[in-house]
Amino acid sequence: MTERFDIRHIDLAIADADAGAPGGRALSVFWWKDLPLGTRASLQEELPFGISLLRQLTAEYAARQLEARAVMLGAPLRATYEGWAKPAISLASALEAENLIESLEEFATASSVAADDISVVICTRDRGPALAECLSSVVAQRGTPGEIIVVDNSRDGNARSVCTEFPDIRYVHEPRAGLSRARNAGIRASRLNIVAFTDDDVEVHPGWTAEIARAFAERDVEALTGLVLPARLDTGAQCYFEFAMGGFGTTFIPRTFGRQFFEETRPHGAHVWKIGAGANMAFRRSVFERLGLFDERLGAGAAGCSEDSELWYRLLATGGECLYEPRAVVFHHHRSDWPGLKRQMKAYMKGHVAALIVQHDNFGDRGNIVRVWTQLPAHFAKTFLKTLFEGSPGRLGILAAEIKGWLAGLQFFLRFGWRKQQVPMRAATAIAKETAR
Structure with missing residues (x-):
């Protein structure tokens, strides 16, 4: 492509x-x-x-x-x-x-549910023009969110000037690098009962917040993910990510992820990444009160990614449910160049391995270790053979990046101090105090 x-x-x-x-x-x-x-x-x-x-x-x-x-x-x-x-x-x-x-x-009837109980959190780092486009789409929502919080994860706070162009935006500076740290700062700063997340390389559909509000009003679930469509497919790298790598999964049918899904996939490492993408997700505040915040060992700026799927794993493992509702739509700007795509895929795989280790340590589910040592190597071998005979030559470069990410992720098995820094299943009162500050 x-x-x-x-x-x-x-x-x-x-x-x-x-x-x-x-x-x-x-x-x-x-x-x-x-x-x-x-x-x-x-x-x-x-x-x-x-x-x-x-x-x-x-x-x-x-x-x-x-x-x-x-x-x-x-x-x-x-x-x-x-x-x-x-x-x-x-x-x-x-x-x-x-x-x-x-x-x-x-x-197709548009949601008329008010979004004034939704805190929208947007984490950003050194991407001012992209953030401006994202904020323009968020402030134009049909259902005006109760609050919009931008967490600036840059060292020098360079997103502040962008935020001043948008009235009523709450600006939070979190200089410690890491997407999980930024998201946790957004949760602590938020005041409302539903916390919705999107990224600075995303533009949201005009009905995004209204559909999130409708889903939580109609369904007794603790978390929600939505549809992520490509914003542009102008380059070979963007097309390859969307078509050959599957993008962020463009499924148009709603479905609930709960106990059945978790138990059926648990022996092989519950496939929680199937639930959705962090670029389009929302939680009831009670999730953070019950389970704690995002694991700051994971995510961009730390292990690589999968801080979102690890939280979904915690949610499902403790009896919660997550709804995938494609009526909540966002448009994502994929990496436009091949080096950027390779770095992304390496980070994805490294973070995925790190999350599997965390999930094993938290719950003792051996399926996570089986995936690291058996399923992923088998996937690499199968992809290599398929690419040799019928695949695009560019796939070998992406595969090499994934294998490098897998190897980089294996180091976390030996980092005993890192593994002891588990996110505790804190009492609701402790998290309530933390988020109220």
Whole structure:
């Protein structure tokens, strides 16, 4: 994937024709009003789409939403092994159901739930222009959040000047490097019952906070993740991350991750990274009171990443549930150059190994160690052989970065002082005092 892809958004509720792409490959994102339905990558010769294909896609997407959201058909769906949800009905049966379009209209109704009980926390480090774009999208929300907090993780506090351009933004300077430290500073500074996180390389959909508010109002879950779509696919590195590496996972069906998912994947290291991405997540404040804050050994600026998935692991291991709701949408700016992508994949793998060690130490789940020593090496070998015969040459460079990250992560097995710095399962009163300061 070396050429750019134009990203175009098609509302099937009003589309009666397809003008095609501006002159090249395209990733089409299909919507029904504000409800995201699916994506389709196409070469230039496959465009424009015919009206019959648009109608077929509408019926198929409507059927999938019906089987995932209609309570009378068994929704909400619960994630099982590998994160997939078992449909309550077959797709064929759903296609035969009546009033598919009427169902789409119901599911696509924009949330009217107030977002004034949501604290939005944005952590940033040395990316002023990107932060300005992110804040512009957050302040334009249909549901105005109760507070917006920017945590500046730079040494010299260089995000302060950007924040002064946005009224009512609360600025917090956390000079100690580390995304987990920055996020924890945001939690301590926040005052409301729901804490939502996004990143400075993200732009949020106008309905993001309203959909988060609706999800927590309708569902008795402790945490939420949402859909992460690419903002641009202008470079080969961005296209490769989105298509070959899977991006952040563009699943358009809601599902609940709970006890069943955790127990089915636990023997092999519970696959909590399937839950979503830290660029689009939210928690009830009670999660931090019950489980503690983000583990500051993990995340960018520390071990590499996976501070979000480790907290989800703690949540599921102690009986909590997390909802993936794709109606809460953000747009992520992927790394634009190959060196940046390689550094990212190395950091991801290093942080992943570190999180597996932490999860084993916290709960004694041997599946985490099995993943480090068995599953990941097997993945590397399989990827190497597949790439030799049918893959892109660029994949070998990414694979090398992942293996370097894995090797770097193994050091944490021997860092006994590091391993003893476990996040305690603190009492609710202790965290309540900490977050109230």
